[in-house]
Amino acid sequence: MTSTNTSPLLSFLLTHEEAFKSRARLASLYSDFRAQASTNPDGYVANVSAWRKALADAARAGLLPGGDLLVVKTGEELLRELEMAGWGRPGALGAVVNDAVAKGEMIPLAHFLQQRHSIYSRNRISPWSVLTWGLRQLGVLGAESSSEDRLVVGEFVVKANVEVPTSLLSDLSKSASTSGPALIHSRSTFAAALSHCFSMHTPLTDRDTDILLTHLSRDLHSCAYEPISGTIKFVAPNQSISAFADLDPVSENDVAIARLKSLILALEMEVPALEVRVAALDTAAREAVVEKNTAKARASLRSKKLAAATLEKRRETLHQLQDVYARIEAAADNVEIVRVMQASAGVLRDLNREIGGAEGAEEVVDKLRDEMERADEVTGVLTEGAVSGAVDEGEVDEEFEALEKEESEKEEKEEAEKTKARFEELEKLEKERKEKEEAQKEDHVPDTDREQEAQKESVVAS
Template identity: 40%
Template sequence: MSELLNYLLQNDENFRRARLPALYSDFRSQRTLNPDGFAANVAAWKRGLSSAALAGYAPSKSGTNNHLTLDLEGDSLLRSLETKQFGRPLALGTVLQEALANGEMMPLQQFLKAKESIYHRSWGSIPWSVVAWGLRQVGIGGPGDNLPKGQFVILHNLEVVSKAFSEATEDRTSPFERTFSKTHFQRTFAEGLLEENQRLSEIDMEVLVKFLSRDKNVLATDGNTVKIRSGGESVEITQEDSAIASLKELMEDLTRQTEVLSKRIDDLNIAAQDAVRRKNRIAALAALKSKKLAETNLSRRHNTLSQLEDVAAKIEQAADNVQLVKVMQSSTVALRNLNAQVGGADKVDEVLENLREQMGEVDEVGNIIAEAGPGATVDEAEVDDEFEALMAEERKKDEEAERIKREAQEQKEAEETRRKLAELEKLGPLPVPGQEGEKASRPLTPITATANDLGDMKI
């Protein structure tokens, strides 16, 4: 089983075992007999081939994995999809012809040579018969919906990678960070835009640059220099852009050279030590001499790289100054327009003076209305009399409450006195002094008193 077919079976639910007989059958007749089934099969093949190409499993004549194009030279695609049970997919040519007719795929050379945006006139708006005739004129398609020949751009994959590129470059704000030579641009962005550490091929990068510059207006390029556009920037590549791109590429080359020289010095040092251990004086001296030459070259590369970094810093600072001056100029124009709308300090003073006058008139009118209005005058004597009446009523309430509280207290004390007198009567007559051992001959005279008479009595 090929890698392509294994990928589809493992990762695409449309290629489960139960669906394979329908997908590998000649379902071209369903275009009119069963339109829904025909559309489902076509959509499954298009999604499967698109995702497989993006993941790097589509076969290529050159042996390089292309993620944005589908290579249909020869029958490598059919052989990759062939199975012992179902053979080759019989309607795959129809599927690819449908993708071409709907604008989901485009011939590579036509895509690269197009002057207008591919969205300007969608292939999907052209009748199928016209598209089929046009494809046959350029050698694509033919009787029986044969498999088209050539390389074709997969627009869905292009949209996916374009979105990843925009997300990866959204934090590049300065002109120095957004300008590259063509070679430097390819080395910088060939990796990191796809999943699973996949790398875009040279054809992929060429297609991507064309798409981002012509159809998305994200890049500006003259064929040698590539610049990530910022809002409001010119689409033309300036001389300053070319200088920045060349400088960055040279710095990258020098950095790579320093890495190679550093590794060579380490290797020569190990070789010299090994020669000394083996008592090989000639080999040791040769390794040390080569090491010294490499160290000299490394020192020169570092000095040159340091100078270029200083130049790059100055260029970046100058570019930032240009942006700053532009912002200050636009701010000056904005302030001038706003001040013109205000009319200057004299007009502001005049407006404030008029405002104060109008506010004064409002206060004056309000005072006049308050003085002339009915019921505006308040008799202070009547207010005082009403206040005294309220206070007298309040005092009366307080005195009544105090009287009720005092009577309740007196009633409580009288009840306590009666209780204690009742307890004394229960004790019986008191003994007479001088008659020890004898009981008193007469009882005590009962004491009678009212509760009010005994109110202050202490027992």
């Protein structure tokens, strides 16, 4: 179904989207199906849902115009990328975008980034009310009666695409320790951490990062974000934040820690690159020596020396910064330990106050001992009347002797039965022996009844 002129976007849809693998569905998807909203509502919803999912998946794959993973950029370029031989351009894509915007499944980018209320807030003013008016002016709304579907040019945040990575991003705070430095990120360390949260062949753009940080801080209240310095501070795993509570703002110390971590990350990326360069220059110098190219060899060695010196300085700086960060983490842990100890001391103080100290505990123990003694006295009084009903030991002895006699008679009977069985077995063996002897005499066969004798002895022994 694909051709050599098929765009990467269209190839992706034809390969990965189930709705685009059938020619019958393609005919419906590329048709102007706006009239189905009244004549065939189920078919209309199915087509709109298929296009909406296709656009979201293609965006997440980085195949839409603009290259953003969380944004759909509509307009002429998108229509051109979707154009297919035999079907032309999709005839109702404007209605698809309008439906998604109306349902809040696509949100205008400017409104998403600028609005102060959460996208999940029920009482907020609709951020796309102005856009709706604009769509009406462009003839997109009410397009069922229009002869042409006009796709508005704009950029829209795909809500589903934002929610997928942010659900995984919660691992950033859950997997981190509860110390402050581990919960603080710069934009660069945040982007590096993203690669460990979900797998994408195309990296997030700066705009994608802005969208995610806005969603995390404003809508989910899982972090505090300071855009000017680019500092992010996540909520600790054991910290519960109300949906409407203000998070602790980013402090100057947080900004300093974020910059320190960003610098460490930059050096950690630079050191391996320098190591590769040093190795490459060393190889080049050796090859030049083999080729008898003295000038090239000496130039490679000079460059190697400079790169090696730079590498050594970067390593030393990295070690120093890592040591500083380790000390900051240790200090933050100490602060947390002291806070916990102070809180624990307060709890113990309150509990001791409730008890009344050692004197209060002794008083409680004395009272408990007195009440236990009273309880024993009451028990003694209640059990005095039961003494007259003591058991007659003579009756116990008689019943015991009767049980012994019964058991003895039972054993004698069992032994007699065993003896009788043994004698019957002996008689049987003796009879068989005699019959065998008679048979041997008649056939002149030597006596071979040792086995029967052994069996007889075994029975007697048992």
